[in-house]
Amino acid sequence: MRAFMTTGGLLCASLMVPCLLTARADGFLDDSTGHLALRNYAFNHDNRSGGNDRVEWAQGLLLTLRSGFTQGPVGFGVDTLGLLGVKLDSSPAHAGTGLLPVHDDGRAANDFSSLGVTGKLRFADVVVKTGTLLPKNPVVSYNDGRLLPQTFQGTQFEYTGVERLFVQGGRLDQSKLRNSSDNVDLIPSGYKGPKHGDFYFAGGNYAVNKNLSLSYYYGELENFYRQHFFGLVHKVAMGPGNLTTDLRYYDSLEAGAAYNGASDADMFAGVLSYRVGGHTFGGGYQQLSGNSALPYLNGGATTSFTSPGVSKFILEDEKTWMLRYDYDFTAVAMPGLNFMVRYYKGFDAKYSGKPADEHELDTSLKYVIQSGTFKGVGAEFRNTAYRSNVLTSWDYNRLYLTYDIKLW
Numbered sequence: 162m163r164a165f166m167t168t169g170g171l172l173c174a175s176l177m178v179p180c181l182l183t184a185r186a187d188g189f190l191d192d193s194t195g196h197l198a199l200r201n202y203a204f205n206h207d208n209r210s211g212g213n214d215r216v217e218w219a220q221g222l223l224l225t226l227r228s229g230f231t232q233g234p235v236g237f238g239v240d241t242l243g244l245l246g247v248k249l250d251s252s253p254a255h256a257g258t259g260l261l262p263v264h265d266d267g268r269a270a271n272d273f274s275s276l277g278v279t280g281k282l283r284f285a286d287v288v289v290k291t292g293t294l295l296p297k298n299p300v301v302s303y304n305d306g307r308l309l310p311q312t313f314q315g316t317q318f319e320y321t322g323v324e325r326l327f328v329q330g331g332r333l334d335q336s337k338l339r340n341s342s343d344n345v346d347l348i349p350s351g352y353k354g355p356k357h358g359d360f361y362f363a364g365g366n367y368a369v370n371k372n373l374s375l376s377y378y379y380g381e382l383e384n385f386y387r388q389h390f391f392g393l394v395h396k397v398a399m400g401p402g403n404l405t406t407d408l409r410y411y412d413s414l415e416a417g418a419a420y421n422g423a424s425d426a427d428m429f430a431g432v433l434s435y436r437v438g439g440h441t442f443g444g445g446y447q448q449l450s451g452n453s454a455l456p457y458l459n460g461g462a463t464t465s466f467t468s469p470g471v472s473k474f475i476l477e478d479e480k481t482w483m484l485r486y487d488y489d490f491t492a493v494a495m496p497g498l499n500f501m502v503r504y505y506k507g508f509d510a511k512y513s514g515k516p517a518d519e520h521e522l523d524t525s526l527k528y529v530i531q532s533g534t535f536k537g538v539g540a541e542f543r544n545t546a547y548r549s550n551v552l553t554s555w556d557y558n559r560l561y562l563t564y565d566i567k568l569w
Contacts, residue, residue, distance in 0.1 A: 188231060188232050188236065189228050189229045189232075189236075189237075189238060190228075192228070192229025192230070193226070193227060193229050194569065195224075195225070195227075195567070195568030195569045196225045196226075197223070197225075197566045197568055198221075198223040198225075198563065198564070198566070199220070199222060199563065199564040199565075199566070200221035200222075200308055200309075200561070200562075200563050201219075201221075201249075201561075201563070202218070202219055202221070202562075204216065204217055204557070204558075204559050205558045205559070206258055206555055206557050206558075207555065208554075209553075209555060212553065213254055213255060214255055215257045215258045216252075216258070217250065217251040217255065217256060217258045217269065218248075218249040218260075219248055219260045219308050220246070220249055221244070221245065221246050221247075221309050222243075222244070222245045222246075223242070223244055224241075224243035225240070225241070225243075226240065226241045228240065230281070230283045234284065235284050237281070237282055237283075238282075238283070239278065240281065240290075240292075241276070241277065241278050241279070242276070242279075242293055242312070243274075244274060244309045244310075245273075245274040246261060246272060246309050246340075247271070247272045248261055248272065251269035253266070258307075259306075259307045259339065259340050260307055260308045260340060262341055262342070263340075273340070273342045274342060275337060275342045277312055279294065285322065286320055286322030287318055287319070287322070288318065289316065289317070289318045290317055290318075290319075291316040293312050294312070294314070294331070295310065296313055296317065298329065298362065298378055298464075299364075299376070299409070299411075299464045300378045300379065300380030300388050300390055301313075301333065301360060301380055301458060301461060302463065304461050304462040305462070307339045307340060308339070308340070309339055310339060311336060311337065311339045312336065313335065313336045313337075314334055314336070314344055315333035315334055315335075315359075315360075316331055316332055317329060317333075325367060325368040325369075326365060326368075327365050328364070329362075329363070329365060330362060330363030330364070331361075331362060331363075332359055333359065333360040333362075334346075334359045334360075335347065336458070336459075336460060336461070338460040347359065347458060348421075349385050349386060349421050349424075349456050350456070350457055350459045350460075351421075351459075352420070354421070356385075356418075356420040358385055359383055360380065360382045360383075361380070361381050362378065362379065362380040362381075363378070363379055364376065364377050364378030364379055364390070365378075372396045372397060373395050373396075375392065376391070377389075377390065377391055377392070378390040381416050382416065382456075382458065383416060383417055384418040384419065384420050385416055385421050385456070386413055386414065386419075386421070387414055387416040388411060388414075388456065389411070390409070390410070390412075393406070393407075394408075401437050401438075402436050402437030402438070403435070403436050404435050405436070406431070406433055407432045407434070407445075407466075408429075409429070409430045409431070410429050411427065411428040411429075411455060412427055413425070413427070413428075413456050421456075423453060424453050424456045425451035425453055426452075426453045426454060426455045426477070427450050427451055428448070428449045428450075428455050428465070428475065430445065430465060430466050430467075431445050431447075432444070432466055433445065434485070439489040439490060439492025440486070440488055440492075441485075441486070441488075441489075442486055443483070443486070443503075444482075446480075446481070447465065447467055447479075447480070447481040448481075449477065449479050450478060451478075452477065453477055454476050454477050454479075455473075463475065467481050467505050469503060469505065469521060469523045470543070470545035470557055471521055472505075472507070472519055472521055472547060472549070474507045474519065474521075476517055477512070478509060478511050479507050479508070479509065480507065480508055480509050480510075481505055481507040482505070483504070483505055485502070485503040485504075487501045488500045488501075496531050497528055497530060497531045498527070498528045499525075499527045500525070500526050501525045501527075502522075502524045502525075504520070504521070504522050505519075505520060505521045506520045507519045513551075516550075516551075517550060517551045519547070519549040520547075521545060521546065521547045521548075522545070522546045524544050524545075525541060525542065525544075527540070527541035528541075529563075537564055537565040537566060538562075538564050539561070539562070539564070540560075540562055540563075541561040541563075542558075542560055543558075543559045544557065544558055544559075545559075
């Protein structure tokens, strides 16, 4: 904890204070925000294929400070992200849940931390950011599935000058994995060679009307793969509820020298969901075709429907059926309480040349206090049962305790 506070103090002394003293513009100060997120995670991963179980418990702190923009035709600002993870319980025999870094001797680190700084500039309807980034779009999305989020280094822009249109693009050159303090070069998931490349992306979303939105994105990891994404979301009232159609299509090919071999994966996915009262019923289908799995950046998340707890269901030629049910207890005067259950069945896939099948069942119960002294305190329990004929089978039990605090 002392190391974290020292880092934060140096940050304020070396970065924030000079900015606050020299940039007296109201927007820089009045539009600033401070947020502290506390995460206490306990993971128990039961290996059903005969290997060691993985059991760890850790505490995370995420401090986010965002300034506004200085006044004038060109506004300047700065954001900072301080991250700290602390081991509460782990052993060499059971480390490796992804909550904490693991040393060469098999022991989890006692703590790990990092500090990210992002400079930003606003001109008219364009905002440019450079430094530490948290990109989230269909071709590149940071992974926030453990104690601390994955971060990227690079530059990106966002444009909102046309009504109902959002455009963004950028270049990324490194990432910090979710259980690491070090930036590493960008490679595709599963690649073991020495090469690396920068990642370029561009695209956006357009709301045709209040019921229909379209999206397109392009991403390329130079000399590895390139990817096109097309998306459509349509909402319509039906009977007492609302029906949502969500369609997604990925077209992936190799790029440049193709250091990771041929990448040829088309993926189509569609989900229908119907919400009535507190109930949401969903079902869908996803299919890959080509001669590879769906490529994505190492350590990153995917925005496929099938990225739940253990598997991503994006193997070569894989077909997947999906079912999901959610209930929001606000409908019975219990706001903040939510229940979810979902099932995925993947089949006809190929893994290292072998036929592969897999299925997964996920359930969760989550509650966040909505008012009073402990507003923002949350608890969630998740259970996952995953089985595969070629990959390790797991039973996951996870307990999340969180507290989101708005500092100002």
